[in-house]
Amino acid sequence: MAIADKVISVLTNAIYISTVPFLLCAVVTFLVTTLIWRRLTYWSKYTWPPGPRGWPLVGNSLLIAPNSGQTNANITRIGKQYHPDMFTLTLYLGKKVLILNSYKAIKDGLIRQSELISNRPPDWPFKYINKNRKSVGIFFESYTNSWKREKKYMMRTVRHFGYGTSAAQPLIHREANHLVELIKKRNGQPCFLGNPVSLCFLNVTFSMIFSATYEEDDREFSKILNIIRNWFTPIFNMYDVEPLLPFLHRFGLGSRLKQGKRNTEDLLGFIKNHIDRHRVTLDPDNPRDMLDECLIEMAKGDPNSDLSRGFKEENLQWMLVFFILDQGDTTTGLFLFLILATAFHAEVQQRVFQEIQDVIGDRPPSQNDKEKMPYTEAVILETLRMDTNFWLWIAHFTAADVDVLGYKIPKDTSVIPNIYSVHFDPELWGDPEDFRPERFIDEQGRISKPEYLIPFSIGRRRCIGEQLAMKEFFLFYITLLQNFKFKLSESDPKPKLEAKFLEVFPEDYRVVAEPRE
Numbered sequence: 001m002a003i004a005d006k007v008i009s010v011l012t013n014a015i016y017i018s019t020v021p022f023l024l025c026a027v028v029t030f031l032v033t034t035l036i037w038r039r040l041t042y043w044s045k046y047t048w049p050p051g052p053r054g055w056p057l058v059g060n061s062l063l064i065a066p067n068s069g070q071t072n073a074n075i076t077r078i079g080k081q082y083h084p085d086m087f088t089l090t091l092y093l094g095k096k097v098l099i100l101n102s103y104k105a106i107k108d109g110l111i112r113q114s115e116l117i118s119n120r121p122p123d124w125p126f127k128y129i130n131k132n133r134k135s136v137g138i139f140f141e142s143y144t145n146s147w148k149r150e151k152k153y154m155m156r157t158v159r160h161f162g163y164g165t166s167a168a169q170p171l172i173h174r175e176a177n178h179l180v181e182l183i184k185k186r187n188g189q190p191c192f193l194g195n196p197v198s199l200c201f202l203n204v205t206f207s208m209i210f211s212a213t214y215e216e217d218d219r220e221f222s223k224i225l226n227i228i229r230n231w232f233t234p235i236f237n238m239y240d241v242e243p244l245l246p247f248l249h250r251f252g253l254g255s256r257l258k259q260g261k262r263n264t265e266d267l268l269g270f271i272k273n274h275i276d277r278h279r280v281t282l283d284p285d286n287p288r289d290m291l292d293e294c295l296i297e298m299a300k301g302d303p304n305s306d307l308s309r310g311f312k313e314e315n316l317q318w319m320l321v322f323f324i325l326d327q328g329d330t331t332t333g334l335f336l337f338l339i340l341a342t343a344f345h346a347e348v349q350q351r352v353f354q355e356i357q358d359v360i361g362d363r364p365p366s367q368n369d370k371e372k373m374p375y376t377e378a379v380i381l382e383t384l385r386m387d388t389n390f391w392l393w394i395a396h397f398t399a400a401d402v403d404v405l406g407y408k409i410p411k412d413t414s415v416i417p418n419i420y421s422v423h424f425d426p427e428l429w430g431d432p433e434d435f436r437p438e439r440f441i442d443e444q445g446r447i448s449k450p451e452y453l454i455p456f457s458i459g460r461r462r463c464i465g466e467q468l469a470m471k472e473f474f475l476f477y478i479t480l481l482q483n484f485k486f487k488l489s490e491s492d493p494k495p496k497l498e499a500k501f502l503e504v505f506p507e508d509y510r511v512v513a514e515p516r517e
């Protein structure tokens with residue numbers, strides 16, 4: 001009996017010992033096969049345009065990293081080697097991104113498929129620096145009903161405070177004259193215009209939003225300006241390899257993100273101080289500015305309002321963040337490019353000045369003068385065409401499987417419209433590298449703006465600040481040229497008249513602003 005038990009026990013053990021590895025092997029084989037099968041069916045279901053081969057783990061991230069020495073032209077050219085209209089980039093861990101690399105592709109993606117390619121990617125580093133890891137604010141939120149209401153409200157408000165000529169024009173005049181005074185203080189010596197231009201553009205926005213203005217030597221303003229200048233890079237950079245180390249973010253580490261988090265908290269704190277002060281002095285019957293209007297609308301709690309009950313102070317803060325960032329960075333950067341182009345091309349400057357003399361003389365410019373000043377407008381449009389710089393930051397995200405120019409792209413893919421590829425397409429412009437405002441003037445001497453000039457993007461995510469920025473450019477530019485003749489500083493190396501990679505500001509340059517008689 002004892003022997004029989006022993007034999008049974010030995011046999012049972014033997015079966016157990018050989019079964020466990022067998023079962024384990026079977027489970028692993030099953031899982032691997034399922035995974036491979038799912039990958040294969042996944043890949044066979046979708047078709048991607050070709051693109052450059054990436055490195056293991058980091059893909060093409062290094063190719064397009066900020067400070068990689070890369071240029072917009074080079075990235076566009078690399079893409080064209082693979083496909084005339086679009087290409088695929090691989091980021092870390094094999095994540096694929098579709099780059100729309102021609103007007104044809106951008107139109108197909110952002111107009112024909114606008115309902116499906118208007119979300120925002122959830123994996124921007126932004127998510128790690130924000131409280132609750134939530135995407136908030138018009139730019140970062142996906143295309144939902146509450147986002148639609150918020151955007152509608154913001155557009156209406158911008159129109160009310162900024163687009164309505166009567167509201168914005170006096171503010172812009174005041175700040176354009178303020179800028180003239182600040183430049184005069186430089187006594188015709190070579191100087192950087194970045195800070196005074198930012199100050200005066202931001203003062204227009206601060207006046208519209210909080211009825212506040214700042215001076216150049218104000219410490220609070222200097223701090224905010226420093227934050228604005230350094231805000232975009234750590235937060236929009238989804239090509240960064242830091243996301244490979246997600247545990248770092250969990251502990252708030254990762255130097256760039258840490259910096260981004262600090263900047264964001266300071267900027268939100270600055271806005272919150274203004275909100276708190278406004279709440280104390282709010283008169284619901286007499287709104288003073290945009291912030292008052294928003295607070296009154298929010299207090300109603302009306303579910304039918306565009307600022308519905310779901311709209312909280314956090315949403316308001318983020319809405320204002322984009323007003324401030326876009327004025328202090330995007331609009332200022334483009335205006336600096338406009339001054340640089342003006343200083344570069346004496347003949348262009350002379351023609352604009354002549355047009356000012358013919359139409360306006362010494363009186364303050366008005367928005368109504370624009371239609372009589374096609375050359376001045378053409379110079380502004382040419383600046384917007386040439387200074388196409390931050391396109392790689394602008395990611396959309398697919399809400400479902402989509403078909404772009406015959407390629408089947410899966411749901412949850414980042415799609416990036418390369419606006420630079422459109423603005424520098426030789427087939428559309430002939431000589432895209434040249435600064436030539438005449439391209440926007442037709443044979444009758446009128447402005448002719450082709451549909452493929454898209455500095456503010458197209459589709460559902462189109463910029464809401466276009467009207468305000470265009471109006472500011474026109475009025476600020478004319479006021480400056482009425483007062484100064486701009487030249488490049490002869491004691492400095494000649495700057496390049498080209499958009500920098502992933503940066504809104506042009507190359508740092510000094511100009512000489514000679515006062516006009």
Ligand code: HEM
Nearest residue numbers: 138139322323326330331455456457461462463464465469
């Ligand atoms: C010349 C100056 C400006 C240029 C070239 C510009 C360009 C752009 C571009 C290309 C986008 C991305 C659109 C997309 O995702 O497809 C955008 C978005 C946006 N811009 Fe501007 N912008 C400028 C000034 C402004 C100003 C002054 C404001 C503030 C009033 C503003 C507010 C916004 C907002 C809120 C978005 C996000 C829109 C959305 O996600 O639906 N921008 N801008």
